[in-house]
Amino acid sequence: MSSDELNRPPAPVVAAVVIYALFAAVLLIGAVVIAIAGAPALALLGLVALLPGSVALGLWQGNRGARVGAIMFGIPSLVVPIVMLLLLAAPESSRAWFTPDELDEFELVDEDSEDEDDELAAGRG
Template sequence: MSSDEMNRPPAPVVAAVVIYALFAAVLLISAVVIAIAGAPALALLGLVALLPGSVALGLWQGNRGARVGAIMFGIPSVVVPIVMLFLLAAPESSRAWFTHDELDDFDFVDEDGDDEDDERVAGRE
């Protein structure tokens, strides 16, 4: 897997991010419309858009808490948690995005070839 592929989330995660980002955008736009219509107190409901927006950002970054939040956030409905389970928990690529086991595949280079761990201290060579 190339380094570019490791930095991009897999397609199911991107689909979940798009769903939550669109939901946040709809909430934010509706709050702006309410504020323009003359009810500024109800416009504070636009702060609710921070929740799906932060879930979308967390999913994009590979945050495990955002994955749980994405599944739990849709509990009042029946369809959203099922869709999020199919997008975030079922595919192997999605599970791998949230586990971050890249360090197991990383090979450390022994600079001097003596098969010992070398630590560099500032000012010493």
């Protein structure tokens, strides 16, 4: 697997990102239309678009909290959480996107294969 493939989210995550990004865009466009129509106080409802927008960004970056937020955000509709569960929790590729292998980065190798700690033996510990 190339490094470019490791940096791209899997297709189910991309689908969830598109859903939330479109929702944020609709909210933002609605707020702009309301502001143009002459109700600037109601245009502040456009700030609500920050929530689905931030969820979409977090999903794209692989944030585990965004995955929970994506599922919980749609609870009033009951359809969105089911779709998000199917997109973000069911496929193995989606689960792997939100739980990267952290041990590969910090794997320590004992070069001399002795039992004592090399840092302590060198006086750095």
